[in-house]
Amino acid sequence: MKTAPFTIKSxxxxxxxxxxxxxxxxxxxxxxxxxxxxNGLIDSCITALTLMACAMALNLLLGYTGQISIGxxxxxxxxxxxxxxxxxxxxxSPFQTFAVAFVIAFVVGALVSLPALRIKGVYLALVxxxxxxxxxxxxxxxxxxxxxxxxxxxDKTGFRFTKDNPTYEIFGWNPWGTLRGENVxxxxxxxxxxxxxxxxxxxxxxxxxxxxxxxxxxxxxxxAAAVMGVNLAGxxxxxxxxxxxxxxxxxxxxxxxxGNVTPDSTNLTVAGSITFLIVMVVGGAGSLWGPIVGSxxxxxxxxxxxxxxxTDSIPGILRPLFGWSNTPPGTGIFAVLxxxxxxxxxxxxxxxxxxxxxxxxxxxxxxxxxxxxxxPAAAPVEA
Amino acid sequence: MKRGASARLLAALAxxxxxxxxxxxxxxxxxxxxxxxxxxxxGGETTVADTGGETTVAETTPVAEGWAVDxxxxxxxxxxxxxxxxxxxxGSAMPLTGGVAAAAFAPVKGGFEAYINYANxxxxxGDMTVSATIEDDQYNKDLTPGAVSKQIDAGVHLFSxxxxxxxxxxxxxxLNEECIPQLNALTGxxxxxxxxxxxxxxxxxVPYTVESKVYxxxxxxxxxxxxxVALFYVNNEFGQxxxxxxxxxxxxxxxxxxxxxxxxxTDAAPPTSQITSIAAKAPDVVMAVPLxxxxxxxxxxxxxxxxxxxxxxxxxxxTNTCASSLxxxxxxxxxxxxxxxxxxxxxxxxxxxxxPAVKEYLAYMESQGLADIAATAAAGWTTAEVTVAIxxxxxxxxxxxxxxxIINAARNFEYTPMLARDGVVDKMNGSxxxxxxxxxxxxxxxxxxxxxxxxxxxxxxxxxx
Numbered sequence: 001m002k003t004a005p006f007t008i009k010s011x012x013x014x015x016x017x018x019x020x021x022x023x024x025x026x027x028x029x030x031x032x033x034x035x036x037x038x039n040g041l042i043d044s045c046i047t048a049l050t051l052m053a054c055a056m057a058l059n060l061l062l063g064y065t066g067q068i069s070i071g072x073x074x075x076x077x078x079x080x081x082x083x084x085x086x087x088x089x090x091x092x093s094p095f096q097t098f099a100v101a102f103v104i105a106f107v108v109g110a111l112v113s114l115p116a117l118r119i120k121g122v123y124l125a126l127v128x129x130x131x132x133x134x135x136x137x138x139x140x141x142x143x144x145x146x147x148x149x150x151x152x153x154x155d156k157t158g159f160r161f162t163k164d165n166p167t168y169e170i171f172g173w174n175p176w177g178t179l180r181g182e183n184v185x186x187x188x189x190x191x192x193x194x195x196x197x198x199x200x201x202x203x204x205x206x207x208x209x210x211x212x213x214x215x216x217x218x219x220x221x222x223x224a225a226a227v228m229g230v231n232l233a234g235x236x237x238x239x240x241x242x243x244x245x246x247x248x249x250x251x252x253x254x255x256x257x258x259g260n261v262t263p264d265s266t267n268l269t270v271a272g273s274i275t276f277l278i279v280m281v282v283g284g285a286g287s288l289w290g291p292i293v294g295s296x297x298x299x300x301x302x303x304x305x306x307x308x309x310x311t312d313s314i315p316g317i318l319r320p321l322f323g324w325s326n327t328p329p330g331t332g333i334f335a336v337l338x339x340x341x342x343x344x345x346x347x348x349x350x351x352x353x354x355x356x357x358x359x360x361x362x363x364x365x366x367x368x369x370x371x372x373x374x375x376p377a378a379a380p381v382e383a
Numbered sequence: 384m385k386r387g388a389s390a391r392l393l394a395a396l397a398x399x400x401x402x403x404x405x406x407x408x409x410x411x412x413x414x415x416x417x418x419x420x421x422x423x424x425x426g427g428e429t430t431v432a433d434t435g436g437e438t439t440v441a442e443t444t445p446v447a448e449g450w451a452v453d454x455x456x457x458x459x460x461x462x463x464x465x466x467x468x469x470x471x472x473x474g475s476a477m478p479l480t481g482g483v484a485a486a487a488f489a490p491v492k493g494g495f496e497a498y499i500n501y502a503n504x505x506x507x508x509g510d511m512t513v514s515a516t517i518e519d520d521q522y523n524k525d526l527t528p529g530a531v532s533k534q535i536d537a538g539v540h541l542f543s544x545x546x547x548x549x550x551x552x553x554x555x556x557x558l559n560e561e562c563i564p565q566l567n568a569l570t571g572x573x574x575x576x577x578x579x580x581x582x583x584x585x586x587x588x589v590p591y592t593v594e595s596k597v598y599x600x601x602x603x604x605x606x607x608x609x610x611x612v613a614l615f616y617v618n619n620e621f622g623q624x625x626x627x628x629x630x631x632x633x634x635x636x637x638x639x640x641x642x643x644x645x646x647x648x649t650d651a652a653p654p655t656s657q658i659t660s661i662a663a664k665a666p667d668v669v670m671a672v673p674l675x676x677x678x679x680x681x682x683x684x685x686x687x688x689x690x691x692x693x694x695x696x697x698x699x700x701x702t703n704t705c706a707s708s709l710x711x712x713x714x715x716x717x718x719x720x721x722x723x724x725x726x727x728x729x730x731x732x733x734x735x736x737x738x739p740a741v742k743e744y745l746a747y748m749e750s751q752g753l754a755d756i757a758a759t760a761a762a763g764w765t766t767a768e769v770t771v772a773i774x775x776x777x778x779x780x781x782x783x784x785x786x787x788x789i790i791n792a793a794r795n796f797e798y799t800p801m802l803a804r805d806g807v808v809d810k811m812n813g814s815x816x817x818x819x820x821x822x823x824x825x826x827x828x829x830x831x832x833x834x835x836x837x838x839x840x841x842x843x844x845x846x847x848x
Contacts, residue, residue, distance in 0.1 A: 153549065
């Protein structure tokens, strides 16, 4: 067996140095964007962060537990409509609505998981697909129009910063300055960033814990997992509920960011679910970094190709490939990329990176019992 | 490897749907239908007359003592009042990809850009040049703020022709706080009349509420003793606003609504069960608000239902978003005799072939290589024409060309677009009249000749005098 030319010990000095450099670079980038980038770039980042959070939530369910969902747009919609209704109809502060949306989506998600106890694979996909399809119809249901606004949707669902009330203070601290017009972008960016951090930490906390190992066990072999003592029903319901609840948070942001919610919004329909799925699969299912990479790439490709309907905007070398199209080819490029990835890197970009990395660097895991959790004290030796 | 198999299966499905969505945006010929309909509704307002080879812009009528925006509420009042020199940049966001919507609206972009070229080539703004950038928001309101921000970063002076009610609403706060004119929203939502809250936002299409009133009044003339009506509408914001307005008016015009059926905007299947339900009630009138290709499906199903129910021959009223020769031509004999409305000339009607404005329009579109979408791009052309006319009026104002003078000009505006029907004068007058286009002509379609016949006079009672 061929060995990699370099070796790094997990938890060793080199490993920590790399982690610190990456963390510092990411933190620097996260700070640079809202303070120095153009408003257009900030907005693109908000879009990427929104997709990131949705794909992470879906990854917890599909990537780690193996339960397929094509209905996560409904949970996104629960978030959007919870914020929309509470802000527009009842005058709540948008921040107060996040917790309510989380709880509602968790309960709905746990209920939807009930069929998952008996069915799996394509059949479960169909159940969740039905959820995704029926959600906009429920919102449009005439008997709920008094609450949801029906097909018209709801207006004025975000913060209303006025000349007399131009900012948002946190216990008297005002880190934002005036939040009117384009100045509100960094504010929305930080909301999106906090959501992503929360979703990431929640996913990481689950995945790296005993519960996470239960999820992977369920994914790989349910029978074996049950034999090993994993509570299948409880674990599935919990992870479905948690995934749904996490997916509702970017939905809340959507209502805040655009100031309106409508049942036909792309992310509230099955098209939204498919986008979340694609982002996750391209980045790498079953990897914490997969949705991050996938969402950034998705937004990058669609942004870069946004004006390629104009032939002059296409880089010369690519003009013969895309010059014929009179519409931006971003979604088409991403679709082709997805198909290619399924052949060359079925575990997504992160999976491909790990495979290539293994040829260069061997990461030696820590010996068992040397983690942060203290090893149990040795039993006293009986005389 | 269960995970891999599932993921690959789903990915393949997802990729397929993405490809379908991506490819559907390329077809202009089918899209045009909705776009043209939009054009019909809009009744835009540019006026360029061709006088023997010499192109002139029709005079707008500046209001000396009119409504004026308060720039003190702006984040940067100085920027709102700063003179604009050299080149004026117009921004917009339209669905250029993303499936059905993109297919429907793609020609609007072509028409819009064609008129901008036309304005520059003919020096309609004197020494100034005008440019337009149109970003793709995929008809997704979550992408509209980014598309608009990008253009603000690039220094656009105003926005015009953003398509979709939620999309316009998504950037309304930002643009009003930044005091950047958001002109000619390409939707007929009554929301664009909120002058007090959103003075920098205006619409260009005839409000759906006005169109509903026009049809109700026409029905009252056709059925003085009252009539039973079945409503069929697309189940989105457009359809619901329209239907709500009609239902509110029905009592006043002695109309009884006996059935109400809807169809989803994304539903490609013909509305067989809905039409069966309507036929079972045998109403005197069917009032329909479908969208895009749904117009064809509705008309075809209705014709089939009429054939199966001998003796039932309801009068059919259909929203003018369906009133393009392409859509009605595709519907064939099923469209014969239906009532609709419009305020733009049908550019492909033989009766308009010698009309100077129509000839000018068609010739220019051909010169730009856009002859194939000429029939469906009039909405974009007219929107750009009105925008240029507003800019021209602002340039001629005592303040000169600024963002504030542009919105002041827009809200004190009177103009007749070159493709408008005779007698149409579009007006806005501060908060007294917040809607630009409110004149409509009721029309009846004749399948044999593929033309529209005017029914009664042009209805101008909703327009300010």
